[in-house]
Amino acid sequence: GAVVSQHPSWVICKSGTSVKIECRSLDFQATTMFWYRQFPKQSLMLMATSNEGSKATYEQGVEKDKFLINHASLTLSTLTVTSAHPEDSSFYICSANRAFPGGGDTGELFFGEGSRLTVL
């Protein structure tokens, strides 16, 4: 099956620092990736849609200058939490939409294992 890897799986940082989380599709290409955050005992909330080679599309209420998304290749998207604060502490999960060999999304979504961010 298709594998999506997230790194790091957990990170602790000081308030005011920036943290980068990577999402890689290991054995398939993905023109579209999604970033979600999840608070304890709550569901996943879509933050943004990451498109290879273009700007990300952010959901309403998500600060694009706070959560920087870069999708530089067909197998890698990164989420950078800038100037992190304790309220940014959460579980961040990415998913990748597997692409057809000739391009276009198949609609098959695969999820990473998540990255737990704790901001002190």
Place this chain on the structure above:
Amino acid sequence: KQEVTQIPAALSVPEGENLVLNCSFTDSAIYNLQWFRQDPGKGLTSLLLIQSSQREQTSGRLNASLDKSSGRSTLYIAASQPGDSATYLCAGISGGYNKLIFGAGTRLAVHP
């Protein structure tokens, strides 16, 4: 705006019971529906995907159905086992970019 409701929010049952988890969408115009399992502190494992041309999917002891006219889906778990204990999330796909909108989940505990 699409919203997803899952009922019940939590469920505790003895081993061996057959279970029904429910999911409903405010906008019934979804074209794909997916059920996931999430263990504590972990990512999501896809269980079943019902695509636009389908009404149900089965995998082992799991069966999921989708009624597009009402925007409701049901996940049926037969002969539950302690290893089934997890949170079950349903998600509908809408929009051109296959954006998944998630429900809050049903936390299932199956005790021996």
